[in-house]
Amino acid sequence: MRKHSEARERSVFGQRLGGCLRFVSATTSCLLVAFTMPEPLAAQERRIDERVAANPDVMVRIHNMVGSVRVRAWDRDSIAVSGTVSETRLDRFEIHSAGAGAKLGIWDTNSEGLGPSRLEIMVPLESTVWIKTASATIDVSGVQGGLDVYSVSGDINIAGTPREVYAESMGGKITLTADSRSARIKTGSGAIVMGGALIDVTATTVSGPVDIDGDRIQRGRIESVDGRIRWRGAFTPRASLDFTSHAGPIEFSLHPDASADFTISTFEGGLDDQWGLRVQQGGSKLKGRELRFKIGPGTATVLVRTFKSIVSIRRAAVQTLSLPPSSY
């Protein structure tokens, strides 16, 4: 009996000892793992408020994946950035300036878990600004240098008097309310809304709707594959405008004093005349039709090429598109 009792005690002791050793071993392992594991990639939010010196005509490169980028211009030789940034161990907010060039934002290396960063940026008036985002929205106003802006799916809003504008988005809406000598706007499925005193404009889309307040555009090339194009207003005297669409309808909602010489070349499309036009059929031997007509004295030149779009000409109520006010 005693032998059995001793054996049982030894067994219980052994079990307890084993349990203790397993506990110590597991705890040690956990601690080792905790201390040796790399910092997790989870994003953390941080407020920023930074300023760097820059030349008056600095070229600024801004990068932000998610969130928003808001750029305003000021009459100072510096760049200021404020807002909140979402950072991971790999992707941190950076700002560098070398006088003539500056770059700031988050240059993403691993977007997993990256939250939105909201950047409010002040740049010198004459800056040239380059912005690239994934889904972050972009809003630029007051910059007088060139703008080169790209977003995959974020909306882009540009106002002011930029020297030239180049804006692209696959799915985002681009709104341009600016006076500029040159604007190149391109979208895939995103909408384009445009107005202002523009000397030379190109707006192209695959399927997004295009709305243009066209009173002050001198030269324009507007293209779509199957998105609707709507031109509203009048025409600048001697304006030269070229519209191309595969299948999207093209609507001209014109002021009563609009003046233009129209040529419409269409393969299978047609004209929806709500103006009361005197249309001349072109004498081409080709299939399809060429329709010519004048509105008013015909001081502007409008050429429309379509595969199967319907071109509508109608009188517009005297009002403009609901564009945001220009900032200057």
Add this chain to the structure above:
Amino acid sequence: MSEHLSESLLNDWADDALSAVQQGEVEQHIATCTQCSAAAYALRSLLGDLHALPATVEPPSSLRTAVRERIDAAPSQPALRLEAAPRVHWSDRSLRAMRLPLAAAAALLVALSATMTIWLGGNDEPDSAALAAALVDAEFADVEMRYRQATEELETLLREVRAALPPGTIRLLDQDLAVLDAALLEARDALALDPGNPTLTSILLASYEKKLDVLRRAADAQTL
């Protein structure tokens, strides 16, 4: 600094996107390392060539009129589309792997447009409608072939990196390409029935340009 400079650093240097201190360090290394020096100056030379290319190649307005007159005079010949070549964006980390093929595609199209502009621009007054029409016809076939080659090259590149694209971008890309491919097919079928139709020619080439743009934008998005 490591034995050789990283590609990323070299690209930043070529883009003038480094701080003064970093630039100094890179240039110090380049001065002593033949391999990095060759890579760095090759990159800068490539970017220099690209920047030297015109962003747009627009014919003079008188040329447009002249071309239009030629088209009207010879309705069985296709119209030329003299438009801006696709623009290439370079970001510090964008399209690193694709720079050379995309640069080649862009340069090809710019060169093509420039050649056509110079060729036609030097002769604003048409010598004869027949000569112009013959040249236009030959050029159209050439232009279309080059557009097709350029889009096919970009499509191949994109297939390789498609898995790295965000799902939202893939959805946008597929949506745009479906619209464009349907439009291209329709215009090509119509053009086969009516060869030389200037409206169809113009619309077809406009759709090619948009397809190139869409593919390039998607390639850009891949490395955002």
